[in-house]
Amino acid sequence: MSHPPDSSHTDDGFPVIRTIGLVIVALVMIWLALTVRLPGTDALRDRIDDFGFWSWAVFILVYAGVALTPIPVTVMALAGGLLFGVTIGSVLSVIGAMLGSLAGYAIARGLGRETVLQLLGSRRKTLEERLEDAGFEAVFTLRVLPGMPYWPINYAAGALGVPFQVFAISSLVASIPGQVSLVAIGAFLGQPTVAMGVVVALAWVVVIVMTIWAWRAWKGIARFPLPGSADRD
Structure with missing residues (x-):
């Protein structure tokens, strides 16, 4: 699909600055992906727990920072x-993931369309096709689609002009089941009770259902009346 030039999508005003920005961001992300490894779950827990009362704030900030990069946030x-625990851990994880997602979106808005699309590499074509003039359903589907990391969606959504409110709401709704399912596993490892096992099972049932729907929607087999998906065939 071709689109006429749009002043909001061009980088003509600051080509040198944005090229430098691309180089810096690309180098940092490559370095992080290749060299930085999060400590194991137990070690990470101990390090954050050392902050006492402020451990919740440190956890959110670290989570947001990791979510900005290609480093997996599973740990x-x-x-x-x-x-x-499940309840507070899920809330804090969702907040951290959302802060990282919104920060990535904002960075992409600053760098500009072409600059960010170059950064996306092999994912550029797919994300450009799916997110160009996209709404809630497109962002939601990409979020829950297996094998699609968070960070390229964040940057692509900002670069391609997905409205902030649409991006924020769809990202929040799509991320909650996945975050809860992972947090529940962590809580179960610390407290392996039957009740906790049930929570883990229920969370993963929701994730599996959403994943199946996302895959069918991606292939054009299924549609779901999500907000913002009306009038788009």
Whole structure:
């Protein structure tokens, strides 16, 4: 699909600055992906727990920082369950994931469309096709689709002009089941009771159902009347 030039999508005003920004962001993300490894779940839990009362704030900030990068956030969610239990751990994990997602969106808005699309590499075509003039359903589907990391969706949504409110709400709704399911596993590892096992099972049932729906929607087999999906065929 081709679109006429739009001033909100061009990088003509600051080509040098945005090129430099692309280089810096790309180098940082490559370095993080190749060299930085989060400590194991137990070690991470102990380090955050050392902050005492402020451990919840440290957890959120670390989670948000990790969510900005290609580093998988699974360990963070598991540590959240070990540290804070299912309820509080899920809330803190969702907040951390959302802060990272919104920060990535904001960074992409600043860098500009072409700059960010170059950063996405092989995922550029798929995300450009799915998120161009997209609404709630497109972002939601990408969020729960297996194998699609969070960070490229965040940056692509900002670069391609997905409305902030649509991006924020769809990301929040889509991320809750996945975060709860991972946090529940962490909590179960710390407290392996039958009740906790039931929570884990229920959370993963929801994740599996959402994953199946997302895959069918991706293939054009299923549609779901999500907000913002009306009038788009």
